[in-house]
Amino acid sequence: MALAFRSAPVHGLAYLVSTVAVAAIPIAAAWLTKFVLDRLTSTAGLTNAPSPTSELVGLALALAAAGVALGVVPQVAQYLRAEMDRRAALRAHDELFAAVEQVTGVARFEDPRFQDRLRLAQQSASSPAQTADAVFEVVRGTLTLGGFVGSLAVISPGFTAVVLAAAVPAVLLELRLSRRRAAMLWRIGPIERRQMLYGDLLASAEAAKEIRLFGLGSYLRGRMIAERRAADADRRRTDRREVAVQGALAALSAAVAGGGLVWVVVAAARGRVTVGDVSMFVAAVAGLQGALGGLVTSMAAAHHQVLLFGHYIAVVDAGPDLPAPDDPAPLPALRRGIEVRDVWFRYSDDHPWALRGVNLFLPHGAAVALVGRNGAGKSTLAKLLCRFYDPTRGAILWDGVDLRDVPVEELRRRIGAVLQDFMTYDFSAADNIAMGDLAALGDMERIRGAAVRAGIDGTLSRLPRGYDTLLTRLFFGDSENDDPQNGVMLSGGQWQRVALARAFLREKRELMILDEPNAGLDPDAEHEVHDRLRAIRAGRGSLLISHRLSAVRDADLIVVLSDGVITERGRHADLLAAQGAYARMFTVQAAGYTEEPGGQGRPDAMSEGTRR
Numbered sequence: 259m260a261l262a263f264r265s266a267p268v269h270g271l272a273y274l275v276s277t278v279a280v281a282a283i284p285i286a287a288a289w290l291t292k293f294v295l296d297r298l299t300s301t302a303g304l305t306n307a308p309s310p311t312s313e314l315v316g317l318a319l320a321l322a323a324a325g326v327a328l329g330v331v332p333q334v335a336q337y338l339r340a341e342m343d344r345r346a347a348l349r350a351h352d353e354l355f356a357a358v359e360q361v362t363g364v365a366r367f368e369d370p371r372f373q374d375r376l377r378l379a380q381q382s383a384s385s386p387a388q389t390a391d392a393v394f395e396v397v398r399g400t401l402t403l404g405g406f407v408g409s410l411a412v413i414s415p416g417f418t419a420v421v422l423a424a425a426v427p428a429v430l431l432e433l434r435l436s437r438r439r440a441a442m443l444w445r446i447g448p449i450e451r452r453q454m455l456y457g458d459l460l461a462s463a464e465a466a467k468e469i470r471l472f473g474l475g476s477y478l479r480g481r482m483i484a485e486r487r488a489a490d491a492d493r494r495r496t497d498r499r500e501v502a503v504q505g506a507l508a509a510l511s512a513a514v515a516g517g518g519l520v521w522v523v524v525a526a527a528r529g530r531v532t533v534g535d536v537s538m539f540v541a542a543v544a545g546l547q548g549a550l551g552g553l554v555t556s557m558a559a560a561h562h563q564v565l566l567f568g569h570y571i572a573v574v575d576a577g578p579d580l581p582a583p584d585d586p587a588p589l590p591a592l593r594r595g596i597e598v599r600d601v602w603f604r605y606s607d608d609h610p611w612a613l614r615g616v617n618l619f620l621p622h623g624a625a626v627a628l629v630g631r632n633g634a635g636k637s638t639l640a641k642l643l644c645r646f647y648d649p650t651r652g653a654i655l656w657d658g659v660d661l662r663d664v665p666v667e668e669l670r671r672r673i674g675a676v677l678q679d680f681m682t683y684d685f686s687a688a689d690n691i692a693m694g695d696l697a698a699l700g701d702m703e704r705i706r707g708a709a710v711r712a713g714i715d716g717t718l719s720r721l722p723r724g725y726d727t728l729l730t731r732l733f734f735g736d737s738e739n740d741d742p743q744n745g746v747m748l749s750g751g752q753w754q755r756v757a758l759a760r761a762f763l764r765e766k767r768e769l770m771i772l773d774e775p776n777a778g779l780d781p782d783a784e785h786e787v788h789d790r791l792r793a794i795r796a797g798r799g800s801l802l803i804s805h806r807l808s809a810v811r812d813a814d815l816i817v818v819l820s821d822g823v824i825t826e827r828g829r830h831a832d833l834l835a836a837q838g839a840y841a842r843m844f845t846v847q848a849a850g851y852t853e854e855p856g857g858q859g860r861p862d863a864m865s866e867g868t869r870r
């Protein structure tokens with residue numbers, strides 16, 4: 259309500275006025291009809307009846323005006339409602355996603371309950387005025403009801419009491435139904451998400467190849483339909499319960515109205531009430547029951563909307579997930595280095611430890627490399643350095659300052675990174691690179707410079723529209739984008755270079771994290787990028803994660819992680835001499851390059867898990 263009025267005060271007020279008018283007009287029309295009929299019947303049969311008096315004409319004109327108003331006002335009200343809805347939805351979306359932006363960590367996005375809540379919150383934010391509307395409907399219904407109750411009470415107080423008493427169970431039952439409906443929507447949330455997942459897979463360009471190659475289409479479709487059936491079964495149960503309850507309530511109110519009709523006709527035949535009273539009675543019973551029905555439905559709708567809006571409020575009020583320091587410390591310039599001090603981490607209480615007591619110092623100016631088997635915890639450590647999560651135990655110190663004590667935005671401004679699961683945005687080539695540093699948006703000199711260093715400038719310049727070419731086929735086919743030259747698809751290695759170009763835009767940052775920056779690069783590119791990466795790693799803190807040991811052999815410090823524990827550390831030559839896991843991995847890779855096909859004595863590469 260408050261949101262709707264804050265977003266569109268004038269429209270909200272006008273809508274309230276028109277709502278009251280829509281409620282009052284039918285009551286006025288019923289009374290005017292009664293007066294007209296009573297005037298007519300009181301003069302009918304009199305031989306010397308006067309011609310229609312000006313009073314009668316006035317009443318008829320007022321009745322006609324009420325009819326016109328009844329036609330026009332709801333239309334105006336509908337427009338006002340739609341406008342209020344649009345403005346409130348705009349604001350609600352803005353506030354919702356501003357709140358989502360406040361979630362500075364990543365864990366909440368990996369929580370399915372948060373995903374469900376966010377989906378329902380978005381649903382509710384798409385039409386926030388529905389809540390206001392449902393409340394307005396309650397106001398309108400109450401006014402109409404009050405008018406008709408007063409009118410009916412004039413003719414039969416006893417009957418009025420019966421009609422109202424019959425409405426009490428209806429209100430209670432409808433509220434119960436709406437609570438059940440909201441609970442059902444929450445219950446089917448995960449089912450609907452899975453159904454969407456299968457649908458998205460079946461329609462996605464990325465998945466199309468494997469789905470066709472492995473013949474997964476019918477399997478995925480079957481799972482999608484099964485999820486839909488499960489959700490539909492729950493919806494059906496709720497619908498059936500509603501039909502049964504609402505049908506019984508409708509029958510009850512029709513029976514009460516029928517009883518009343520018999521009573522008023524008999525009373526009129528005995529001359530106890532006038533014909534105008536009969537018309538008033540019929541209009542009042544219909545109006546009252548209609549208003550009551552509408553009121554009950556609107557109360558249920560308001561209740562439902564309020565419950566749904568609860569998810570919106572929950573997201574907006576959730577606050578940051580990573581505790582923000584009360585008294586933030588400034589992040590000093592990185593001089594000494596970054597210390598990972600006895601860090602233990604698991605993704606949640608139900609997960610096993612991903613890191614177990616890691617102690618590591620990344621000296622400023624030194625190139626540190628992290629190697630180890632799949633799942634050893636390398637990317638986890640990189641993510642902790644970016645403070646996507648906080649360590650479960652232990653601390654990470656930036657020149658002695660705990661990362662938790664500094665504003666997280668400040669920390670991230672000082673970091674350059676290529677993540678293992680980097681994004682491919684459906685934007686132009688230039689914008690895709692500029693995402694690495696928004697200050698570079700539109701600055702073609704910086705963008706091209708970064709692309710040159712990532713070795714992708716030639717490819718991007720040769721695209722149909724150069725750097726303005728969209729790196730997606732998503733928009734292809736829209737009337738204004740109906741140009742086959744518009745969108746292109748890049749290869750995996752080309753995308754990797756675009757991601758590298760983003761990192762080159764941030765090359766002056768104090769900590770550089772490179773998680774598999776050379777995955778997918780051809781040997782020439784790898785060699786060339788390797789030299790450039792070495793250049794940007796100089797003079798700052800840096801961590802390179804790579805399975806290609808040729809890329810890490812010249813690092814100042816190589817650290818081997820195994821099952822969340824550091825097992826070896828040193829320079830390449832020291833580690834080879836130590837004959838440990840690193841030496842074994844290196845020998846396996848080197849043998850792959852030097853041995854003749856089918857050569858004997860090659861260590862089992864897969865058992866070491868070093869291949870991706």
Ligand SMILES: Nc1ncnc2c1ncn2[C@@H]1O[C@H](COP(=O)(O)OP(=O)(O)OP(=O)(O)O)[C@@H](O)[C@H]1O
Pocket residue numbers: 368605609612630631632633634635636637638639678
């Ligand atoms: N978001 C997540 N939620 C829960 N568990 C996770 C998550 N990401 C990683 N893990 C788990 O944490 C452990 C370490 O994963 P991590 O990605 O750090 O390994 P890695 O050494 O980078 O592996 P790879 O060489 O395959 O990239 C694994 O057991 C993995 O299953």
